Amino acid sequence: MVAESVSRLLTDWSFTQVGGGTGTKDGEWLGVSEFPTSVHVELLKLKRIPDPFIGLHEWDVQWVGEADWAFKSTFTVSEEELSSSNVDLVFDGLDTFATVTLNGQTILTTTNQFLGHRVPVKSALKVGENVLVLNFESAFLKGRDVEKANQKYVLWNGDSSRLHVRKAQYNYGWDWGPVLMTTGPWxxxxxxxxxxRISDLDIRSQVSEDLSVKLSAKISSSDTQSATAVFTLEKPGGGVEVEKEVVIEGGSAELALEWASGKLDLWYPVGYGEQPLYTVTVKLNDKNGTLLDSKSLRIAFRRALVVQDKLIDEPGLTFLFEINNVRIFCGGSNWIPADSFLTTITPERYRDWLKLLVDGNQNMIRVWGGGIYEHDAFYDIAxxxxxxxxxDFMFGCGQYPAYDTFVESVTEEAVQNVKRLRHHPSVVIFAGNNEDYQVAESFKLDLDYNDETSDFRKTTFPARFIYERVLPGVVKAYSDIYYHRGSPYSGFGKPTTDRTYGDIHQWNVWHGTQEPWHNWDILSGRFVSEFGMQGYPNIRTVDYWFGGDTSERFPQSRSNVNHNKADGFERRLELYLMENFKHAFDIESYVYYTQIMQAETLAAAYRLWRRNWGGRGRELTSGALVWQINDCWPVTSWAIVDYFLRPKPAYFSIARELRPFTVGMTRKESTTFSNDRSAAQFTIETKLEIWGTNSTLSPKKVVLAVAAFDLESEWTHEWEQDVTLNPNSSTELFSGAxxxxxxxxxxxxVPRTIIVSARLLDEDRIVIGRYSNWPEPFKFIHFPSPEALGLQVVVGADGESVTLSTKKPVKGIVLDVEGDDAQWSDQAIDLVPGDPQTIRAIGLNGRQINLRYLGDGTA
Incomplete structure (x- = not known):
């Protein structure tokens, strides 16, 4: 009999279209190229379907999601394996409606993509060859049947049947993503x-206010007989911190350990400290000392709180994250699945994406509720x-049901995923859904925010039972992580649009009232967990979806329209473009102007909201998470990095606003009438305000260097002053004409075209923060001719250092090269005289640099 636990992956798989059809002939089984996998991935590699990311081909593959498919594995089982007390088949995830047979015997039916399943199969196995078949029904057709048998509910985005199907909701199409209904063993x-076996390992760490640490471990075994478990805590750099042996009785054992403050290294967010990771290993032995099973988790120790405190002279409460007693301004992004075909996302791609986030000075990512609970690698890297x-829990933009079978399924889904994620120090909040309370408000469903006692299942908003009863209960029972009912959610009896409580999704730029982006300061909230502006991706990505069809290479082509899924996007893009820019309409110009508009819009939001981080009791805005960092296919969207991991200019403008030290400015006109009768007698004064931010925990002495330029003359004005930036807050530096x-x-x-440059200089007069404030809208500016600018581009001896200098202020410089893109360290650059900027261009390889900027003559 085998004593030690042995697990092996089943890797020899083939697939077929049930009954035959466009994908395979009847009875034709095709070997898979990889495993796990999905049908679209395999058909693409076999060239049996066109690439749905190109042109209009998305619509040529819709039949795939409405067909039934089967996967088959033939595997050999040895006598030794069958001699074990237990033999299970473990399915980590099946997408979505599957019937599983082993040697012709049905062993499992599934209805939820987010669930894993463990099935005892010893009695169904035989020594030698065994056949495992996974039969997948069309999730779309099955969902339509389930909806018809229950009720049709309201929603934003996708087909209404998705609300009844526990599957990644974005597969049904979103306002940035295609309709691609995947299926298979994902x-x-x-x-x-x-x-x-060790059936559960529950590790909880509690860090108290004095930063002392308590660690508890609960070990559960599948066998109720006596055994021992050796618990080991390994230090981040290697070596054993503690090793304990505990007795397993009745199938479980518990262990509690304590350390005084400073004895263990604490985990901090990026920019605030180190990320030491400890390893917990539990080895389960029988009474003779024979190893039965082992399990390891990588953990860390940190105190994470969501703080909702009163503010000084302001209504409402804060909504902020505090880690190890340090209040954190969360500058970050929303995350959608990084591909329409989930099985193609490797740990390396996850690392590339999350490294981009950190390199962009961001410290938080929100896993959005219309995708998936991401793979372990995502959280490990975080x-x-x-x-x-x-x-988020996986509910998005809908009036979800709460009938018994649905609630039973999502309860198990929540339990499994909370257990899987609870040990990660990175995970600091669970939110019940994405925008479902907003849907309820929009459609005037039953929603009394002051009702804290009802069951809700008989109302027109039945999923409140899930968000306010089921999910908080699961999170509390299985973790110590903070639970928030939804995103956005205000609490305290307030609607989701209340800007003084909880988090908000601020879509009155682009959606809603379509405010000018200059109004971000009056559109702030306590924590802005969504906001955004669209911008075209890199021109190479645009050319990819044309697929070589040059006749489609213009902004209004069918291919371009199909690669922007947002309702009314043409009107909204053009609204913001026309209000702010003189722009041309060729594809290169349209890409450039939408990118600069996105960069300006998003940078303004971070700049103005960081100003609201005013120190303890004045944390009027505690976080800003842009919608979104990534795309699931090549598309024009709100993403700041496109599908191929090519950053848009907005990525860099945000990175500048999230540096440890930044400087910001606003200019505002004030009109004063001579008396209350006259409309003709008045004065217009323009006021300039300057502030700085410091995300470090120590005061920072700097020089504020300000220079003003008249774009249409040689007039300049400069001054400097010594200032101190308050720690972990913003500091007002100047207010005047x-x-x-x-x-x-x-x-x-007509006001003079005055450009103001503000820089923060450290003790060595190194620039540690800069910003140039221009009069807006930019369309009114008479830009100098390219010849008058004196703009120079000098490549250093290393071939990768690029220094830009100018004799006149320049706005919105974007650099590019022919052929494969270089890896630029900065983009969307504003340049003023006397302040040259040097950027890196990895992969430049001696190629000529092409520049675009406002007023370059291409408009």
């Missing part, structure tokens, strides 16, 4: 032979890099 399948994770701008008495008096 996670590993393994055969597990064992005598006794732990390593110090990224805080806001984790805009230099060089006369007081006006008539609206026909």
């Amino acid at each position: 996670k590993p399948i393994s055969l597990h032979s064992y005598t006794t 732990d390593e890099l110090g990224i805080l994770v806001w984790q 805009l230099p060089g701008q006369p007081v006006r008495t008539k609206k026909s008096e």
Whole structure:
């Protein structure tokens, strides 16, 4: 009999279209190229379907999601394996409606993509060859049947039947994603032979206010007989911190350990400290000392709180994250699945994405509720890099049901995923859903925010039972992580649009009232967990979806329209473009202008909201998470990095606003009438305000260097002053008249085009923060000719250092090369005289650099 637990992956698989059809002939089984996998991935590699990411081909593959498919594995089982006390088949994830047979015997039916399943199969196995078949019904057709048998509910995005199907909701199409209904074994399948296994390892760490640490471990075994478990805590750099042996009785054992403050290394978000990771290993032995099973988890120690405190002289409460007694301004992004075909996302791709986040000075990522609970690698890498994770449960933009079978399924889904994620130090909040309370408000469903006692299942918003009863109960029972009912959610009897409580999704730029982006300061909230602006991706990505069809290479082509899924996107893009820019309409210009608009819009949001981080009791805005960092296919969307991991200019403008030290400015006009009767007698004054931010925990002495330029003359004005930036907050630095701008008495008096540059200089006069404030809208500016600018580009001896300098202020410089893109360290650059900027261009390889900027003559 085998004593030690042995698990092996089943890797030899083939697939077929049930009954035959466009994908395979009847009875034709095709070997898979990889495993786990999905049908689209295999058909693409076999060239049996066109690439749905190109042109209009998305619509040529819709039949795939409405067909039934089967996967088959023939595997050999040895006598030794069958001699084990237990033999299980472990299915980590099946997408979605599957019937599983082993040697012709049905062993499992599934209805939830987010669930794993463990099935005892010893009695169904035989020594020698065994056949495992997974039969997948069309999730779309099955969902339509389930909806018809129950009720049709309201929603935003996708087909209404998705609300009844526990499947990644974005597969049904979203306002940034295609309709691609995947199916197949999307996670590993393994055969597990064992005598006794560790069925659960629950590790909880509590860090008190004085930063002392308590660690508890609960070990559960599948066997109720006596055994021993050796618990080991390994230090981040190797070596054993503690080793304990405990007795397993009645199938479980518990262990509690304590350390005084400073004895263990604490985990901090990126920018605030290190990310030491400890390893817990539990080895389960029988009474003779024979190893039965082992399990390891990588953990860390940190105190994570969501703080909702009163503010000084402001209504409402804070909504902020505090880690190890340090209040954190969370500058980050929303995350959608990084591919329409989930099985193609490797740990390396996850690392590339999350490294981009950190390199962009971001410290939080929100896993959005219309995708998936991400793979373990995602959270492992977030732990390593110090990224805080806001984790939604998988409900998005809908009036979800709450009938018994649905609630039973989502309860198990929540239990499994909370257990899987609870040990990650990066995960600091669970949120019940994405925008479902907003859907309820929009459609006027039953929603009394002051009702804290009802069951809700008989109302028109039945899923409140899930968000306010089921999920908080699961999170509390199986973790110590903070639970928030939804995103956005205000609490305290307030609607989701209340800007003084909880988090908000601020979509009154782009959606809603379509405000100017300059109004971000009056559109702030306590924590802005969504906001955004669209921008075209890299021109190479645009050309990819044309697929070589040059006749489609213009902004209004069918291919371009199919690669922007947002309702009314043409009107909204053009609304914001026309209000702010003089722009041309060729594809290169359209890409450039939408990218610069996105960069300006998003940078303004982070700049103005960081100003609201004013120190303890004045944390008016505690976080800003842009919608979104990534795409699931090549598309024009709100993403700041496109599908191929090519950053848009907005990525860099955000990175500048999230540096440890930044400087910001606003200019505002004030009109004063001579008396309350006259409309003709008035003065217009322009006021300039300057502030700085410091995300470090120590005061920072810097020099504020300000220079003002008249774009249409040689007039300049400069001054400097020593200032101290308060720790972990913003500091107001200047308020006064805009230099060089006369007081006006008539609206026909055109204001001078004054550009103001502000820089923060450290003790060595190194620039540690800079920003140039330009008069807006940019469409009114008479830009100098390219010849008058004196713009110079000099490549250093290393071939990768690029220094930019100018004799006149320049706005919105984007650099590019022919052929494969270089890896630029900065983009969307504003340049002023006397302040040259040097950027890196990895992969430049001696190629000529092409520049685009506002007023470059291409408009």
